[in-house]
Amino acid sequence: MVNSTAAITFENIEKNFGSLRVLRGISGEIHRGEVVAIIGSSGCGKSTLLRCFNRLEAIDGGRLVVNGMDLSKPKLNYRQLRQLRSQVGMVFQQFNLFPHLSVLENLTIAQRKVLGKSAKESAQLAAFYLEKVGLFDKASAYPEQLSGGQKQRVAIARSLCMNPQVILFDEPTSALDPELVCEVLQVMQQLAADGMTMVVVTHEMQFAREVASRVMFLNQGQVEEQGSAREVLTHPKSDRLRAFLSRLN
Numbered sequence: 001m002v003n004s005t006a007a008i009t010f011e012n013i014e015k016n017f018g019s020l021r022v023l024r025g026i027s028g029e030i031h032r033g034e035v036v037a038i039i040g041s042s043g044c045g046k047s048t049l050l051r052c053f054n055r056l057e058a059i060d061g062g063r064l065v066v067n068g069m070d071l072s073k074p075k076l077n078y079r080q081l082r083q084l085r086s087q088v089g090m091v092f093q094q095f096n097l098f099p100h101l102s103v104l105e106n107l108t109i110a111q112r113k114v115l116g117k118s119a120k121e122s123a124q125l126a127a128f129y130l131e132k133v134g135l136f137d138k139a140s141a142y143p144e145q146l147s148g149g150q151k152q153r154v155a156i157a158r159s160l161c162m163n164p165q166v167i168l169f170d171e172p173t174s175a176l177d178p179e180l181v182c183e184v185l186q187v188m189q190q191l192a193a194d195g196m197t198m199v200v201v202t203h204e205m206q207f208a209r210e211v212a213s214r215v216m217f218l219n220q221g222q223v224e225e226q227g228s229a230r231e232v233l234t235h236p237k238s239d240r241l242r243a244f245l246s247r248l249n
């Protein structure tokens with residue numbers, strides 16, 4: 001029986017790339033409405049873990065259930081993958097907007113092709129979310145005409161247009177000039193306040209402290225420490241976490 005308060009459940013998951021053991025038995029749970037920050041040094045497996053959550057990578061061992069769907073199986077069919085990808089949004093460091101499409105088209109294409117909505121209906125929802133991220137006036141612009149912060153806000157709006165149950169963020173502000181970080185974090189903070197379930201890989205400790213309900217610190221493919229943002233960031237127990245946090249300051 002799947003626990004309905006858990007958006008994502010993972011038990012002992014493993015992922016290898018050849019002989020490289022990237023995830024070494026990670027367990028945890030993401031509850032609905034929760035914002036979980038994942039932190040850790042470069043190469044510790046943060047992106048790989050996120051990518052397993054929407055099946056950009058298949059796990060090699062353990063058990064993974066995302067929004068009620070069992071992703072422990074080695075093969076999923078096209079219909080299952082499509083369902084998963086529309087329920088679980090992903091926002092990337094490099095935005096991944098379609099460069100040859102306008103902002104509006106970036107927001108409507110998957111609604112039409114994946115969800116089968118009409119042009120009119122998809123454009124209405126796109127306009128709603130563009131307004132929400134403060135970019136209503138950029139509907140007909142192309143990605144190259146936008147700042148990095150604007151591109152990332154478009155990417156978030158695009159994700160919201162699919163009406164996802166969970167959104168995964170992989171270092172969403174790492175590619176931005178420092179003065180553009182805040183506008184993206186504000187949009188994410190608003191989403192969190194609206195009750196969206198979010199898993200956020202980030203180096204923004206202030207964001208983690210203020211917005212995340214829980215923080216997971218990964219080290220070499222394992223959860224080294226986890227707890228409330230206050231516990232983990234203010235009173236770290238492990239030496240490795242203390243060293244990691246002091247390097248950020």
Ligand code: ADP
Pocket residue numbers: 017020022040041042043044045046047048049
């Ligand atoms: P993080 O996001 O924490 O920086 P990653 O999850 O991207 O770490 O990577 C963890 C490890 O797995 C790194 O050693 C990385 O080089 C390796 N890795 C990631 N993706 C692949 C891949 N597709 N093929 C081979 N090795 C990979």
Ligand code: MG
Pocket residue numbers: 046047048
């Ligand atoms: Mg990464």
